[in-house]
Amino acid sequence: MYIIIVGGGKVGYYLAKELVEDGHEVLVIEKEAAKCQQIADELGDIVLRGDGCEGMTLDRAGTGRADLFISVTGDDEDNLVACQVAKNKFNVRRTVARINNPKNEAIFKQLGIDTTVSSTALILANIEQELPSHPLIPLLTIKGSGLEIVEAKVPSYSAMVGKRVGELLLPQQCLITVIIDEEGVPRVPTNDTQLRAGDEVVAVCRRESEDALRAVLTAPARETE
């Protein structure tokens, strides 16, 4: 396959190295002369100095015959534009963009980028279940009562997705007061209200049962598979 990589930083360099070792034809487009030189010294004549968002550079790179176009610079906006130029001007079938802000994933998809990769999102997904402060957010402590108002998001992997509020094994003195869905619409739940992935759950609970509440809402569905 002919693969074009925009960005010759660490990600671009190791990506190029792996793909060359796998026997692909690879071209790295990089703006900085020093980085170009380093890649040329270590990986051979597979680098083109230039701006990967510019039509002329992409034309010289033979983008029209690329099977895959991957943009991995450190700036989301540059990766977006490089992929859009490749896609719309050179009809590259498959474009991949690296993103730093995980929230850009949806908009990149909407704007025609085939695949997005976010190291931030990958790291978050890995630590989410271990990191105590995420996803339970204390909103308010009710003075002198030992009670707190907390907010938690129901993750898509949670075993509680699809369950009714009445089915939740909540800790003692814990009450779910409001559920806000992904569209931002709040509901006061009854026992029959179904939990959905992405729901924001606002609950009153004792400070010492915070952990238990988090465990109920975020335990992964894995065991039941």
Place this chain on the structure above:
Amino acid sequence: MGCGRVGAELAALFDREGQEVTILDIDPDSFGQLPLDFKGSRVVGNGIDQDVLRRVGLAEADAFVAVTPGDNRNVMASQMAKHVFGVPRVVCRIFDPIRQELYHNLGLVTVSPTKEVARLLKEALERAGESAGGEG
């Protein structure tokens, strides 16, 4: 979005017309370019961050214009304004004429100062030649 010379000038024009203006820039010092009587709001933030755009109330805005020095930032912010926040009027400044043409074809309203200024300068030079000829 972008409080440089053009952004500040444009914001001041709309402000004097009595429009409700919010100007966004990542550098708080940039707001020094605004006139002292500017009544709009100044917000420090990154205009390609959806959370920032939401915070400034972009969903309720009637118009959005991106005039940072970075073509790609302008393109990304304008596409978000148009496709995510549904702003009815979006205009994007793109210096690079090739990218300007591409995004024009993709449906963005774009202005390329490079092309426009070159055209204006050419016309001015031609007029200057005519009047010089007239005097001689």
